[in-house]
Amino acid sequence: MPSSPADESTGALKSVREEQRLMTWRRIVKAARRVFEEHGYGQASIGDITKVARVNRATFYLHFANKAAVFNEVYAEVREQQSSHYWAMLDEGLTAGTKDALRSVLDRALAWWEEQAALLPAIHEAMASDLEVASRWKDQLDQLAGELHGYLGQFPEEERDARRLRVQLMVMQLDQLCFRAIVQKVFVIDRDVLLDVVCDLWVDSLQFSRESGTS
Template structure:
């Protein structure tokens, strides 16, 4: 990592700037057209670089989308479920409602890229595996929650979190993107909490 005594060279600075431009340009195109319709040539044209320059930074369009996910959504999603672990520790339904509302707002922040991720997951086996690993990482980040479940029900405990993720994603798609669910975000958070707050409680016996 560069320091004040060992700064980046001009060449390295230019490489970082080009990479950032490729990420930003691809993000805009994926948001506008989805994943399948965007070609490497479209990305290079938007950024104003050559295909050779693109392939210096990314092996494929798929790798570029993965970098976008790793840059923004994956770390913040993990943080959300670490925070859910804290919320469940409080035992407060009101805090859980607030968490669901924040989760809905998080989906809103990344709304424009969701169709591209869904397309890539359907089309690219490697991206599908990456998405699967990402979902598996969420319950694993909830160490306090898992500790409350007996050893022989750990898989069930993880599955409950994975199903929560799936329902939040599906609700958001139908509500914000398709417009087929007519409800306010606050009311949705209340009803989702009604379903999921008890469902995430560890068994008492």
């Protein structure tokens, strides 16, 4: 049966409303990132976010249950930008099994952290103080580590969980190091020196060849 004019009008109205809802959601997330970058996680408030987004609290709560929920969306977008290429790149470098390949991956990983420097304090603060955020981060880390098909496929099945965990721990260590060196600047180290040291740590932990171009 063909749609009546009334049905088509109702469908068009629903589409417009959905688009408006999505635009508002995006505006809140964008505003939240700005607030978290400027104030950190603990000092940021829902009032700050609604002010920047130019919405009222009722509108905010139509989209998000609390501050942690909107932060998770901000962080998910950051992780999505990273995971779209970083984990595939990491898998390729790990599969190659050489120091040169690994150093190239870590170089690009450091560049990513440098690009996200403004948000890193809020990320670390949120994970330390909010279990909901920390749990979401762990879920994402598990999911992304599960994408290391090429690297993990090189080992017997009974070894893969331990190998995956080893990579996860190295990523967590890199995250902490980037925070201390890039954001807090506790370690004032030449970038190339830092990269060489980190690469050596990964080579030792993952038992890679130190020879260029060999596995």
